[in-house]
Amino acid sequence: MAFRSETSAVPPIVLNDGNVIPQLGFGVFQVPAEDVFSVVTTALEVGYRSIDTAAVYGNEEGVGRAIRESGLPRDEIYITTKLWNSEQGYDSTLRAFDASMDRLGVDYLDLYLIHWPVAAAGRFVDTFRAFQTLKSQGRVKSIGVSNFTVENLRQLMAETGEIPVVNQIELHPRLAQRELREFQDANAISTEAWSPLGQGTLLDDGTITAVAAEVQRTAAQVIIRWHLQRGTIVIPKSVTPARIAENFDVFGFELTAEQMAAIDTLDTGARIGPDPEAFTIGLID
C-alpha cells in the first residue's frame, strides 16, 4: 500500500478546546457516493489526513469505508461531518449523529458542525446543546459551526456558554470575510474556508495567474498558499488524482508580503454560495 505515515508537512492548528486539526484537509462536497471511496483513498495516499464531509452530501459511507480500509490508525485521521438543517433540535440532533456515525462506521468523530444556522427556525442553540452532550459522552472530540454570522455566534456563545472551535465559512480571495474573521480571531474561533478556490472560478484570474507565474506554481497552489499564510484552515476539493496531489503540494514555497497583498485586492465581497442569513433549505416546518 502506498499510504504514507511519516510526519506530515501540514501545520497543526490548535483549537480552543486543545484539540488539533490539520490546517490543510480534503473536502468531498459534490463527490458522488459511487466515486467517493476511490477519491478519498487517493487523498489519503497523497498524504491528506483530514476529510470534510456532511450528512447532506450523501457520501459519508464511502468516506468511512476509505478511511477504514486505508489501514491508517484512526487517530491519524481527522474526520469532520455536519448536521443537516432538517435535523436541527436537541433530540433530532442526537438521532442524526447516530445515523452519521453508522454511515461513517467509526467509533468517534473529530469535529461535528451545524451546517447552517437557519436562524429563523430558532433551533441552533438546542442543536448545539445536543452537541455538548455528545462531546461530554466522548463521542465527538470537538464541536463547531458553519455559515454562522457574527450575530449568530454571539447568540450561541451567550446562550450555551461555549465557544465553537471553528466556523466553516465561504472564504476565498473574492470573499475575504474581514469583519467575521476579526470577530472570530478575537474570540478564539478558528476560521475554516469552504470553496477556498472559489469552486475553480478564481483559477483564471489575472492577478492569481501573474503570481503563479512569478513563483512557478499553479493558480490553485497559489490560492491555497494564500489561505495557509493567513492562518486559515482550508479544505479544497477535486476528484482528479493529479489535482488532488497538486493541491497538497503547497509546502515547498511561500508567497511574499507583496504577493499576498496583490491577492488581497481581489476582495469584492462576491459570494458563490448562498447568503447564510437567507438559507433555509431542508427546513421542514
Ligand code: NAD
Ligand atoms: P473548491 O473551492 O474547493 O473548488 C473545487 C473545484 O475547483 C473542483 O471541483 C474543480 O473544478 C476545481 N479545482 C480543484 N483543484 C483544482 C486544480 N488543482 N486545478 C484546477 N481546478 C481545480 O470548492 P468546494 O468543493 O465547494 O469547497 C471545498 C469543500 O468545502 C467542499 O468539498 C466541502 O467539503 C466544503 N464546503 C462546505 C460548505 C458548507 O456550507 N459548510 C459549502 C461548500 C463546500
